[in-house]
Amino acid sequence: MVTRSNNGDKLEAECKFGLLKYFGYAFKFPDTRVLRINKQIKEEKIGHEIHQVWAGQMPSDFYAVKYGIPYLLECKSVQINIFSFTNFKEHQLISLKNHKEAGGKSVIIIQFRLDTIETFVLDIDDYLNFVKIMIRKSFTLEFCQENFKRLGREQVIINDKKVWILSLSDI
Numbered sequence: 001m002v003t004r005s006n007n008g009d010k011l012e013a014e015c016k017f018g019l020l021k022y023f024g025y026a027f028k029f030p031d032t033r034v035l036r037i038n039k040q041i042k043e044e045k046i047g048h049e050i051h052q053v054w055a056g057q058m059p060s061d062f063y064a065v066k067y068g069i070p071y072l073l074e075c076k077s078v079q080i081n082i083f084s085f086t087n088f089k090e091h092q093l094i095s096l097k098n099h100k101e102a103g104g105k106s107v108i109i110i111q112f113r114l115d116t117i118e119t120f121v122l123d124i125d126d127y128l129n130f131v132k133i134m135i136r137k138s139f140t141l142e143f144c145q146e147n148f149k150r151l152g153r154e155q156v157i158i159n160d161k162k163v164w165i166l167s168l169s170d171i
Contacts, residue, residue: 010164011077011111011119012061017158018166019073023066029058059095060106070104071171072096077111081141085131096124107171109151112141120148121171 012028019026060072074096076087096106106124111117118141122130130139130147152167 008075008077010113011075011109014111014119014153014164014166015062015073015075015109015168017156017163018168019062019064021156021165022168023064023071025065027063029061029063059099060092070099072099072104072106073109074107075109075111077113079113081112081114082138083110083112083140083144084138085134086137093124093128097128100124105171109166110139110144110148112144114141117153118145119151119153119166120144121151122148 016026016028060074062071062073062075064071064073072095074088074092076083078087096108100106100123107121108124108127109119109121111119126148149171151171153164154167155162156165157163
């Protein structure tokens with residue numbers, strides 16, 4: 001079960017600020033553009049402009065560019081030690097796959113918010129390959145620990161406030 005309320009928002013905030021630090025530019029679908037200007041973080045609402053472009057179905061959570069390579073990132077957060085494949089909508093997986101086939105990078109970030117927070121990243125092709133061979137229709141936390149790259153978290157100060165961000169330096 002993906003919780004869209006607080007936990008999904010927390011993961012997206014960690015990802016957004018991690019993208020700013022390690023990528024320099026990130027775009028949040030559907031209604032916030034995040035820019036880095038002179039090392040200052042600025043959020044800018046652009047609302048209906050994006051809804052018109054994407055017609056209601058967002059391709060992923062974030063679009064980012066690093067060294068000229070475009071990335072699509074989809075973030076999922078769960079509060080149990082099992083990540084069900086049903087947490088993805090079909091159009092999200094199609095968007096990630098199409099983006100990769102067009103030459104971009106498409107990654108999935110899965111975060112388990114239990115007593116401790118553990119975050120993992122994997123490429124869309126790796127995810128789809130695991131889905132094909134798995135007997136169960138889910139990943140356990142233990143499976144993710146054994147098979148996926150773990151992302152660290154770090155605390156930084158943004159606008160005089162301590163916030164957690166994901167360490168996205170080598171995705």
